[in-house]
Amino acid sequence: MALPGRPPACDLCGQDAVFLDRVRGCHLCGDHFLRDMEGRVRHTLWEYRLLRPGERIAVALSGGKDSTVLLHLLRKFLPVPGTVTLTAITVDEGIAGYRDATQRVAREMAARLGVEHRIVSFSDLAGSTLDAMVAAGGEHPCTLCGVHRRKALQETAMALGATAVATGHNLNDEAQTVVMNCLRGDLHGFTRSPVRCSAPSPRFASRIPVREPADGGLRRIKPLFRIPEKEVALYGMLTGIFHDLPECPYAGTALRSEARRMVDRLEYLRPGTLGRIVRGQEELATLCRGIPEKPGKDGDPRGRPSTVT
Amino acid sequence: MKIRLQDGTARTYDGGAARVWEVLLALDENPAGVIVSRNGRVIPEDTVLGRDDEIRVIRVSHGG
Numbered sequence: 001m002a003l004p005g006r007p008p009a010c011d012l013c014g015q016d017a018v019f020l021d022r023v024r025g026c027h028l029c030g031d032h033f034l035r036d037m038e039g040r041v042r043h044t045l046w047e048y049r050l051l052r053p054g055e056r057i058a059v060a061l062s063g064g065k066d067s068t069v070l071l072h073l074l075r076k077f078l079p080v081p082g083t084v085t086l087t088a089i090t091v092d093e094g095i096a097g098y099r100d101a102t103q104r105v106a107r108e109m110a111a112r113l114g115v116e117h118r119i120v121s122f123s124d125l126a127g128s129t130l131d132a133m134v135a136a137g138g139e140h141p142c143t144l145c146g147v148h149r150r151k152a153l154q155e156t157a158m159a160l161g162a163t164a165v166a167t168g169h170n171l172n173d174e175a176q177t178v179v180m181n182c183l184r185g186d187l188h189g190f191t192r193s194p195v196r197c198s199a200p201s202p203r204f205a206s207r208i209p210v211r212e213p214a215d216g217g218l219r220r221i222k223p224l225f226r227i228p229e230k231e232v233a234l235y236g237m238l239t240g241i242f243h244d245l246p247e248c249p250y251a252g253t254a255l256r257s258e259a260r261r262m263v264d265r266l267e268y269l270r271p272g273t274l275g276r277i278v279r280g281q282e283e284l285a286t287l288c289r290g291i292p293e294k295p296g297k298d299g300d301p302r303g304r305p306s307t308v309t
Numbered sequence: 310m311k312i313r314l315q316d317g318t319a320r321t322y323d324g325g326a327a328r329v330w331e332v333l334l335a336l337d338e339n340p341a342g343v344i345v346s347r348n349g350r351v352i353p354e355d356t357v358l359g360r361d362d363e364i365r366v367i368r369v370s371h372g373g
Contacts, residue, residue: 004326004359007352020353022341027353065369172370233369234344237351244315244367260370268341 019234022271030238037235041073041223050164050221053083057221058157059166061088061110061117063102064245065236066168068109070224072241074166075113085116087160091152092121093145094129098246105243120156122148134250141250157218164219172229172267174222175277176259183255190281191288228267228274311363312336330354333366342370 010017010029017027028036045051051074059074061067071088078084090106092099103119110117123129126148134141157165181189224232236242251257266273310322312332322332329352330340340354344367347358358364 004357004362007356016350017353018351020355030351228341230341230344230369233367234351237344237367264339264342264370268339 018238019231023275033231034235034238037227037231038073038076040226042077044223044226045077048221050166050223051077051084052163055164056085056087056160056162057164057166058153058160058162058218059086059088059115060153060168061090061106062168063090063104063106063109063243064168065233065242066170066173066224066229068105068168068241068243069232069236069239070166070168071109071113071115072239073223075115087116087118087157087162089153089156089160089165090117090119091149092119092123093149094122094131095248095250096131098248101243101245105245109241118156118160120152122152125152125155130250140254142254142256145250154218162218164221166221166223168224168232169222170224170227170229170232171274171278172260172263174225174281175263175274176256178277178281179259179263180255183259191285225278226275310358310360313363313365315366315368325360327358328354329356329358329364332358332364336366338366338368343368 007016007018008020008027009015010032011026012032013029015029015031018030019028019033020026021028051057057074059067059071061071071086074086078086088106088110090103092103107117107119121129122133126133128136130141130145130148133144138144153165178190180186227235233242263274263277310327310332312320312322314320320336322335324331324335327335329345333340333343333345333354345352345354345356346365346367347356347362352364
């Protein structure tokens with residue numbers, strides 16, 4: 001074993017590394033890590049043509065690390081200032097002791113980046129907080145939250161004239177969703193593309209599943225869907241926008257928590273597992289192109305954006 | 310070696326010099342789900358720690 005002391009050196013410049021990429025087998029210093037991750041996100045935006053001139057993009061901004069990093073990167077990558085407009089939307093579910101802190105971060109982040117910001121609440125839209133809905137019994141908190149949050153995002157984005165909703169889902173989220181769909185036996189979910197785009201870059205058109213929103217409504221875009229959660233967090237820490245926030249009190253009992261533990265463990269034991277799960281699902285979605293979408297739980301087609309991260 | 314966790318508690322590792330990932334596994338933490346810093350600087354999980362080092366462990370996996 002090496003002697004205790006300095007961390008390993010960056011493979012590109014020899015400075016102290018901050019990150020070991022176990023999939024590619026290399027060390028990166030802070031500067032090279034930031035450049036590398038920004039390059040990968042920029043490539044996803046280009047490959048799927050996620051930002052289009054003249055559009056208004058509604059960015060789901062919970063204030064957590066993923067959505068904060070997403071807003072920061074989208075603001076940074078706007079093709080030409082003014083050609084794409086960003087509006088951040090924060091949904092206040094009404095979860096005591098949790099949402100106040102993240103909402104404060106969301107407000108500060110939007111102001112810092114000069115992005116228009118709207119806050120909408122379950123109380124205003126559904127007449128009740130999530131805490132009150134849970135107390136009344138019935139559905140699992142995450143199911144209730146997901147349905148109302150999608151609705152809040154969709155309605156607010158459409159009222160603002162947005163054509164797409166960007167969410168901060170990362171590679172771990174996507175891999176967890178694939179595993180959850182398997183566990184539920186949800187074939188439609190399993191064959192659904194992780195990214196919706198109507199016109200992928202011609203170079204990739206043959207292998208990227210093309211999915212327009214079923215109701216002709218909002219596109220859902222996930223620019224971070226190829227970035228592991230740890231790297232999103234590291235990016236946030238290195239750029240000074242990471243905040244140590246409380247965890248949602250309802251998260252522990254969700255199926256997603258089980259899926260998270262499963263895929264995180266597999267990723268550690270077999271680096272690259274997350275990427276393989278999502279790539280496999282993308283290929284399957286391509287093969288299953290043309291299968292009609294199943295209506296969502298609330299009866300609407302699956303054109304609605306998923307939950308905020 | 311002293312390990313500071315996110316919830317404000319501290320643990321100790323008495324196994325002598327060790328790589329970050331070895332310390333994390335001893336604490337039952339998945340190295341793929343945490344970021345570790347030493348003296349305020351983030352370090353990769355294969356950094357060798359000395360017995361007098363103090364590290365901070367930040368869990369990155371959250372949500373519902």
